Amino acid sequence: xxxxxxxxxxxxxxxxxxxxxxxxMALIKGGQYIPLYxxxxxxxxxxxxxxxxxxxxxxxxxxxxxxxxxxxxxxxIALYADGNYLxxxxxxxxxxxxxxxxxxxxxxxxxxxxxxxxxxxxxLPTLDxxxxxxxxxxxxADARTKDEYNKFILSWYEKPNSYNQEIGSTxxxxxxxxxxxxxxxxxxxDFNSVLISGESRSDVDGGNxxxxxxxxxxxxxxxxxxAFMRYAFRGSVKANYSIRNLGFRCAKSIN
Numbered sequence: 001x002x003x004x005x006x007x008x009x010x011x012x013x014x015x016x017x018x019x020x021x022x023x024x025m026a027l028i029k030g031g032q033y034i035p036l037y038x039x040x041x042x043x044x045x046x047x048x049x050x051x052x053x054x055x056x057x058x059x060x061x062x063x064x065x066x067x068x069x070x071x072x073x074x075x076x077i078a079l080y081a082d083g084n085y086l087x088x089x090x091x092x093x094x095x096x097x098x099x100x101x102x103x104x105x106x107x108x109x110x111x112x113x114x115x116x117x118x119x120x121x122x123x124l125p126t127l128d129x130x131x132x133x134x135x136x137x138x139x140x141a142d143a144r145t146k147d148e149y150n151k152f153i154l155s156w157y158e159k160p161n162s163y164n165q166e167i168g169s170t171x172x173x174x175x176x177x178x179x180x181x182x183x184x185x186x187x188x189x190d191f192n193s194v195l196i197s198g199e200s201r202s203d204v205d206g207g208n209x210x211x212x213x214x215x216x217x218x219x220x221x222x223x224x225x226x227a228f229m230r231y232a233f234r235g236s237v238k239a240n241y242s243i244r245n246l247g248f249r250c251a252k253s254i255n
Contacts, residue, residue: 025050025252026176033132033142035227046132051125052249054167054178055104055186056116058088058095064116065093071112078240080111085242102166104184104247110239113187117250124189125251127234131227134181136174143174150222153181157229163245184247191234 030047065072072092076085087107090096108116110124117123125133137143144150156162163184170182180186237243 024053026053028129028133028175028177031132031141033128033135035128035131044128046128048254049125049129050252050254051129051133051175051177052122052251053176055184055247055249056113057102057167058099058105059101061105061108061116062093062095062101064119068115068119071115076112080240081109082240082242084244085109085112087242087244098164100164100166103164104167104179106163106184106244106247107242108187108246108248109242110187110191110237112242113248114189116248120250122250122252124187124248127188127190127193129251130180130186130188131230133173133175133177136177136180138171138173141174144223144227147222150226153226154222156182157226163247184245185230185233185243187246187248188234191237192239 028046028049028051030045030049032043032045034042035044069075073086073089074092084107088096088099089107095101114124135142135144137146137149140146162182165183167183168178170179172178173180237246
């Protein structure tokens with residue numbers, strides 16, 4: 001009887017380990033948050049899910065290209081990727097000199113990123129999932145009111161070539177996820193679900209004022225400005241765009 005009991009305990013323990021760790025992914029415990037600079041009426045609930053600990057790398061994408069020839073530079077159709085697709089590749093399967101294999105994959109369209117994730121049995125994270133994970137720093141699940149957290153993000157926005165660094169170059173956040181900020185922007189499943197035009201789903205008031213008076217910005221203003229820039233960027237791209245500082249990572253639902 002004791003041996004059977006011990007066996008059951010071991011099985012449960014191993015299942016719990018596998019639930020929290022899945023092939024380089026981090027388990028994100030769901031909750032709720034207020035996106036952008038919204039009000040209490042715009043609380044969003046996020047369910048438990050997995051997300052890649054790191055952005056997809058150039059080397060990982062090359063493996064995808066080897067197995068999926070129609071997504072190679074010479075074969076992809078314009079409907080799914082514009083002329084900048086794989087621009088940092090010298091041919092279908094090889095990077096240009098100076099490009100790092102372990103750097104985040106960029107110059108990749110939404111369609112290509114979506115297909116890559118599907119081939120891994122995953123999907124792109126939703127906008128709310130990405131923002132939920134991205135609001136964490138090293139210690140707190142929601143660090144958006146911290147000056148140092150927001151200043152780090154805003155200082156990265158000013159760096160033109162952060163994309164050609166190896167993954168893991170930034171901090172590991174509360175969830176065990178790296179590089180949410182500091183290397184590249186990232187595609188989300190519903191990247192174009194929010195349009196910034198003076199108002200948004202979060203009832204933005206006076207968003208344009210955030211571009212003025214930078215020296216006087218407090219924690220709340222810094223948080224709002226950083227988020228405003230992300231939402232504005234997402235609202236400016238189309239699904240076939242391939243941009244040098246736009247990469248992606250995959251997510252997975254918990255069934």
